[in-house]
Amino acid sequence: MTSVNSPRFQCTGCGQCCTGDPAHHYVEVSRKEQKRIYDYLHMSARNFRSQYIETAADESEGIRLMENGQCPFLEPDNRCGIYRVRPDQCATYPFWTELISSQTLWDKEKTRCEGIGRGSIIPEAEVRARMTARTRKT
Ligand code: SF4
Numbered sequence: 378m379t380s381v382n383s384p385r386f387q388c389t390g391c392g393q394c395c396t397g398d399p400a401h402h403y404v405e406v407s408r409k410e411q412k413r414i415y416d417y418l419h420m421s422a423r424n425f426r427s428q429y430i431e432t433a434a435d436e437s438e439g440i441r442l443m444e445n446g447q448c449p450f451l452e453p454d455n456r457c458g459i460y461r462v463r464p465d466q467c468a469t470y471p472f473w474t475e476l477i478s479s480q481t482l483w484d485k486e487k488t489r490c491e492g493i494g495r496g497s498i499i500p501e502a503e504v505r506a507r508m509t510a511r512t513r514k515t
Pocket residue numbers: 387388389390391392393394395470471489490491492493
């Protein structure tokens with residue numbers, strides 16, 4: 378069971394979830410996810426990785442944010458430039474285990490995501506499906 382009571386969510390397309398703190402955040406992206414992105418962009422693995430990927434101290438890899446904290450694939454109109462092949466971390470937001478398991482953190486995330494608390498209640502089965510998409514090994 379999730380801990381958040383009757384979660385509502387409707388994305389407004391504001392783009393705030395595509396902006397973080399470049400000193401501490403990047404977008405998790407597995408090697409399999411990287412492949413689907415560089416194939417989509419018609420880039421070589423080498424060029425894609427040198428241009429967009431950074432490796433953390435624990436050797437996990439992610440898409441490096443720009444100096445202003447934005448994802449490099451965020452378009453000027455707040456659309457995602459790689460939407461069809463975006464990382465699972467993006468596709469499953471805000472239904473991350475750490476957020477949906479805590480009413481406090483879910484409510485706090487509203488200050489970042491204006492879509493939380495809007496729209497219809499998301500059924501638990503759908504919440505679980507979205508959570509699973511992020512945690513599957515790719
Ligand atoms: S911050 Fe929330 S409402 Fe804004 S684009 Fe991201 S998911 Fe949608």
